[in-house]
Amino acid sequence: MKKTIFTTIITTLLLCACQNNTSAQKKTGDEQIPNDSIVQRVTDIYTHVCASYPNDHGMDENFNFTPFERPNLDSLYCSAHWNELLAAVEEKDEQSGDELPFFDYDYWIMGQDWDKLRFDSVAVAEVKDKTATVTLNLYNFDTCNHLTLTLVRERNNWFIDNILNDYSGYDIDIEPTGIREDMEEYIHQDN
Secondary structure, X not given: OHHHHHHHHHXXXXXXXXXXXXXXXXXXXXXXXXXXXXXXXXXXXXXXXXHOOOOOOOEOOOOXXXXXXXXXXXXXXXXXXXXXXXXXXXXXXXXXXXOOOOOOOEOOOOEOOOOOOEEEEEEEEEEEOOEEEEEEEEEEOOEEEEEEEEEEEEOOEEEEEEEEEOOOOOOOOOOOOEHHHHHHHHHHOOO
């Protein structure tokens, strides 16, 4: 009797251990996607983002802006749909003739200017089908921006499909919205 109970307990524990072992992975279709690979992808993206902005803050010694070549981060790291929306936003900006474009800041650094760019705390919040939600802290001028990224699986990799900033590092009361939704709303507005 004791041997049967012991065997049952061990079998139950082994089954639980096998089920818990998959908590570090989320199922996407028929393939298992380890959270570590998603964290590594976002880490690689934001390492490149931070390295893409020169340490001189884009200013010369007289505080005049100095142009610099930055890679097209959107084409490298954003989804096909994001890039389609971005092209539509740029087209609408051109047609409107307004001096100020839709984007009056750089969403890659969450600001117009930069200093001490860095990030930390990359974590996967959820993986569902071919979509992942990832959070991270992006620092610019020592201000912490708590970002939530929506990534989609396409072209055999993870690409950013939306960026949400909760603005908690700022002394403002703005309801957080995703940049993708903001672009869609702008595109569909009447002039």
